[in-house]
Amino acid sequence: MLPNTSTDFVLLEKNAAIEQLAQSLGFSLVLFSGQDFVHLSGEKKTVLLQDLKKAQQQKLLSVYKAHDSETLRFVLEKTPADMVYGLERLYERDSFHYPKSGLDHILCKIAAERGKTIAFAFSDILNAQEKAALLRRMAFNIRLCKKYKVNMFFGSFAQRREEMRSRKDLETFFRLLEHLHF
Secondary structure, eight states: OOOOTTEEEESSOOOHHHHHHHHHTTOSEEEEBTTTEEEEEOSOHHHHHHHHHHHHHTTOEEEEEOOOHHHHHHHHHHSOOOEEEOGGGSOSSOOSSSOOOSOOHHHHHHHHHHTOEEEEEHHHHHHOSSHHHHHHHHHHHHHHHHHTTOEEEEEOOBSSGGGOOOHHHHHHHHHHHHTOOO
């Protein structure tokens, strides 16, 4: 199941109050970490493969938060992970000539061939020290994903209730990033 704009992912425990808040914010479905999807991160490939196998057995979506570029490529090429996010935070500094956004044309081709979804987390923007650099990297990644026809998703990935935003706000912000030129 690929997420759509009426779906949001939150990194919170399942809770009726959060579900009600998500509905009032315009989402028809909110997916909770641990309950509806498996949230993975880290660099140990054997542990990742074991966790992904468990997620497949339980028929849960698997969402991987990028840790480093080598593990990211491994996840995109050789694992059944459904979605990857946090690419923009892989590198501390940008190159002089272009943003080091964590994604390149090779990874885009791999993601497109394997049917992976590249996700963008609004909570990353809220919690970023250098918001301008993060927005530039996200806009760069969105342009790459559009060019290579990679599935994209923009969600809140809220870690706290206060980080949740309305569906319309997220859609509008994503459209703004799509048209941002750096």
